[in-house]
Amino acid sequence: MDNVIPADLEEQLLSLIREKLIETGETMTVETDLFASGLDSMGIMQLMILIEERFGVRIAEAEVTHQNFATAGDLSSLVRRTAGVA
Amino acid sequence: MSLAGHRWSAPLGGCDCYLLALDDYMRRAGQGGHVGVTFLELDSGFSMEKLRGAVEKFSAAQPILRGRLRRRWPGGVPRWGPGREGSVAVVAHDIGTDVMGLATKLLQGEWTGRLRFDVLSVEEGVIVLMSWNHLLFDARGVELALAEVARLAKHPSAAPERDSWVLPFGGVKKSFARWGQVRPFLDRYWALRDSRVVSLGGLPARAGRVNFDLWHFDRDQTEAMRQRAAPFTAGIFALPYFLAVTMRAHAAVLRERGVAEGALECAIAVQGRKRGGRGPIFQNQVSQLFFSLSLAEVKLLDETVGALQRQFSSMTRAKCDAAFVLMIDWMRRLPAPLYRRFLRREASGQIASFYHAHTGNFLPDLEDFCGGRIRNGWHVPSVSQPPGTGLFFSEYNGMLTASLVWREGVLTAEERALMRVVVRNDLLGEM
Numbered sequence: 001m002d003n004v005i006p007a008d009l010e011e012q013l014l015s016l017i018r019e020k021l022i023e024t025g026e027t028m029t030v031e032t033d034l035f036a037s038g039l040d041s042m043g044i045m046q047l048m049i050l051i052e053e054r055f056g057v058r059i060a061e062a063e064v065t066h067q068n069f070a071t072a073g074d075l076s077s078l079v080r081r082t083a084g085v086a
Numbered sequence: 087m088s089l090a091g092h093r094w095s096a097p098l099g100g101c102d103c104y105l106l107a108l109d110d111y112m113r114r115a116g117q118g119g120h121v122g123v124t125f126l127e128l129d130s131g132f133s134m135e136k137l138r139g140a141v142e143k144f145s146a147a148q149p150i151l152r153g154r155l156r157r158r159w160p161g162g163v164p165r166w167g168p169g170r171e172g173s174v175a176v177v178a179h180d181i182g183t184d185v186m187g188l189a190t191k192l193l194q195g196e197w198t199g200r201l202r203f204d205v206l207s208v209e210e211g212v213i214v215l216m217s218w219n220h221l222l223f224d225a226r227g228v229e230l231a232l233a234e235v236a237r238l239a240k241h242p243s244a245a246p247e248r249d250s251w252v253l254p255f256g257g258v259k260k261s262f263a264r265w266g267q268v269r270p271f272l273d274r275y276w277a278l279r280d281s282r283v284v285s286l287g288g289l290p291a292r293a294g295r296v297n298f299d300l301w302h303f304d305r306d307q308t309e310a311m312r313q314r315a316a317p318f319t320a321g322i323f324a325l326p327y328f329l330a331v332t333m334r335a336h337a338a339v340l341r342e343r344g345v346a347e348g349a350l351e352c353a354i355a356v357q358g359r360k361r362g363g364r365g366p367i368f369q370n371q372v373s374q375l376f377f378s379l380s381l382a383e384v385k386l387l388d389e390t391v392g393a394l395q396r397q398f399s400s401m402t403r404a405k406c407d408a409a410f411v412l413m414i415d416w417m418r419r420l421p422a423p424l425y426r427r428f429l430r431r432e433a434s435g436q437i438a439s440f441y442h443a444h445t446g447n448f449l450p451d452l453e454d455f456c457g458g459r460i461r462n463g464w465h466v467p468s469v470s471q472p473p474g475t476g477l478f479f480s481e482y483n484g485m486l487t488a489s490l491v492w493r494e495g496v497l498t499a500e501e502r503a504l505m506r507v508v509v510r511n512d513l514l515g516e517m
Contacts, residue, residue, distance in 0.1 A: 038362030040446060041323045041398075049402060065322070
């Protein structure tokens with residue numbers, strides 16, 4: 001599957017997280033701490049697969065760290081880096 | 087969906103029906119119902135009157151707590167409907183009452199109703215035991231109910247929450263259009279069905295009291311544990327890590343008994359509510375992922391975590407959790423004897439090798455309950471036999487609690503001590 005990285009990746013990731021994974025009464029931004037919002041093992045695994053299905057980017061296990069998944073902003077940097085997009 | 091009217095009916099969801107079959111299995115084996123007891127340790131600011139007032143309001147707004155289960159016809163979906171009158175029991179006990187003794191008694195499931203509260207005074211303050219029936223609550227639901235009672239106690243004039251139940255899933259026709267989505271569960275089920283699963287309780291099903299041990303870890307120990315786990319979990323994958331620890335503790339006892347072959351299987355509940363989401367208080371909202379390793383594969387901690395992590399990844403990729411939800415949704419109409427037959431065929435008739443869950447942060451948004459500051463809290467669910475054992479974890483404010491639950495006759499004192507050594511060694515590096 002070819003990867004398709006949109007220009008508004010941060011926003012699309014945020015929408016994906018809000019729609020499928022995390023419900024919070026507060027406004028979620030690209031800086032929101034996803035772990036403090038309830039992201040757990042299952043959520044991370046599902047998020048990796050959603051990213052692969054939506055953007056064609058497979059995240060390597062070695063890249064699955066607290067730091068890379070802390071916020072939608074961090075996650076978008078990881079996706080771009082993995083896809084080889086600056 | 088409001089159930090506060092005089093005439094109401096609420097169908098059970100797929101997961102509720104699965105747990106109804108397990109509850110039925112346990113009752114028929116003389117093991118009481120499928121219940122749990124949640125502990126809340128509070129300081130002395132707690133007010134009994136606040137608890138009584140809040141529980142009365144909560145109970146009045148939730149007739150499902152007094153509901154009765156019925157099927158309109160043998161192939162119909164079981165439904166909750168109006169039942170007996172009365173409210174949730176709130177019982178104050180004399181000073182000096184044995185907390186563990188009372189909790190053990192409550193875990194036998196011999197009390198009436200679906201929910202009750204017992205309050206005991208201890209030297210450091212108060213302990214509230216909330217006993218609940220798994221037909222209505224999963225662990226997250228229990229915490230939502232506690233949060234609702236806490237809210238009503240803090241704001242006595244507030245209106246009680248009424249939308250506490252949702253209608254489950256789509257119609258049958260719509261479900262059958264999704265046949266292919268069930269396939270991952272069926273593939274896993276058939277692959278595991280004949281894999282010579284072993285458990286510490288073993289067959290046949292026997293009556294026997296539920297017992298439990300509690301292992302508390304303070305903040306320093308829990309932090310040390312987190313740091314020790316980081317290389318295995320990348321700081322985030324708690325599920326395969328704690329499952330591996332639990333599996334190794336069970337494997338150690340099996341090996342001590344001379345069991346060298348067989349598979350260890352465990353169905354891990356996956357919460358269906360969105361993370362951080364509220365969702366309904368009642369109705370179980372979980373799916374399951376079926377993990378399995380042969381005894382030979384349960385090796386050092388890092389190898390065991392790695393093997394489980396690979397299964398976790400492949401089952402999530404195949405969407406096994408969604409497949410199981412759809413499957414049990416279809417199975418809602420199964421008459422009780424057929425559902426029991428399905429359970430008896432799971433995991434070579436053992437249902438599983440053991441039960442295990444890490445329910446995460448306990449009541450993360452609640453600091454006090456009915457005037458008492460929360461010092462700690464955790465869940466202790468009952469377990470069926472087979473498999474006869476369960477190891478459960480939760481964390482409150484940076485302090486981990488592990489609850490080892492077993493049916494009488496399944497574990498000796500020496501075997502429990504061995505499990506404790508393995509768990510502490512894995513989590514803390516103690517020898």
